[in-house]
Amino acid sequence: MNKVIVLYRRPAGKPVPGDFKTNIEEIPIADNGEVLLKTRYVSVDPYLRGRMNDTDSYVAPFELDKPLQSGIIAEVIDSKHTQFKIGDMVLGNLSWKEYQVSDGVGLRIIPPDPEYITAYLGVLGMTGLTAYTGLTRIGKPKTGETLVVSGAAGAVGSIVGQIGKILGCRVVGLAGSEEKVELLTSRFHFDVAINYKTEPDLSAALKTACPNGVDIYFDNVGGSISDAVLNQINKYARVPVCGAISLYNDAAPAMGPYIQPVLVKKSALMHGFLVSDFADQFNEATVQLTAWLKAGKLTYHETIVEGFDHIPNAFIGLFEGRNEGKMIVKI
Structure with a gap:
């Protein structure tokens, strides 16, 4: 079965665990032109708090009883898409689901290097x-x-x-x-x-x-x-x-x-x-950040929380100062 975290109610002040709910669905099946993804790492970020309010902003608010979304690194475990193969690691703005299908739009294949893989949610992302x-x-x-x-x-x-x-x-x-x-x-x-x-x-x-x-x-x-x-x-x-x-x-x-x-x-x-x-400058920025990182001029720190069920608490922890550097949930 497939766990999915949805926005159960809009927070009044600082988010609390009761603002989230975990639903259980069947694992979806990839159709032609789609890939089946297994979530490996989830980024939680302060800006997501604004999307939990039903107000006009630079991005649409999250809908109640629908999955939240953030930057996610996922593994392709089935592919019926010509640009992705089984085993590819991809980065995208995806739903808080253990498994999900995608048509590939917005997905970026990243190197599977274990030393730097989470960096694509942080210093290289x-x-x-x-x-x-x-x-x-x-x-x-x-x-x-x-x-x-x-x-x-x-x-x-x-x-x-x-x-x-x-x-x-x-x-x-x-x-x-x-x-x-x-x-x-x-x-x-x-x-x-x-x-x-x-x-x-x-x-x-x-x-x-x-x-x-x-x-x-x-x-x-x-x-x-x-x-x-x-x-x-x-x-x-x-x-x-x-x-x-x-x-x-x-x-x-x-x-x-x-x-x-x-x-x-x-x-x-x-x-x-x-x-x-500054989207038109992302390539230049990525090249420079990568060069500094590999030259040892730039380093990063991560706070890793383990377990899909702990995504909401990791997010709440951002507002309690529980992170040093980038807060990431490892699934």
Whole structure:
């Protein structure tokens, strides 16, 4: 039989296990022009929370009683498609099902190298592309500039900081535990890491960590943390806004400082983006990320949760800070 995880109800605030339901179906059969896929690895990402709300956004909301979807690596176990053979490993935006059929549209065959296979859900996939394009195309880093990254120990943030170091920046990361702070400086080579949860005066800590101010702020979290960073930005600073995870579960929009005076006074650029905005640059980005990875200039960290039934809890864990780097569920 085939397990399928569906959206049972729309969350009120932070998602809870009861918002999801597991259904049992028969394993489907591939027809002509189709492949039968067995799910091997599932990516859970913060942006999925927005799709759980029934609101207009840049992508359609998930439907109730229908499977959720995310980036998935699957194995072809039966093929009646000319472009795929049994044993191929493929990457695509697929449903949270143990088994499913596909007509091949949107599937990409990836190398079966066990050392790098999960990297295609992270540093060599949407995560890495988000970090690379957001930083290089909006942040436009220059040697000697100061880059601050919030959510720095997360999947995107950890890669942004490393790219910043490669490109010659002083990099400061904000994270929510001492373990993550240690990870940022020891594994990802950030110059400074700050635990925003235990720091009594974040603004003062940022001034110490950024004696020359902030030239680029890569914003993954929004909220009061970003307010503190924006008060430190320099003239002509650039602020790529990748996400606002601290606000995703708010029932009503939180009120914060008005940012317009800061942006005007500093002639600063704040630019929200989706990775798809830079789709025409994915090939260039993938080539560069792969080269850095194989040269040992870029590394990545993964939090692996095992078991299909644990997909919802792994997703919920993103909002509780239970991930270091990319959160992946191994099936």
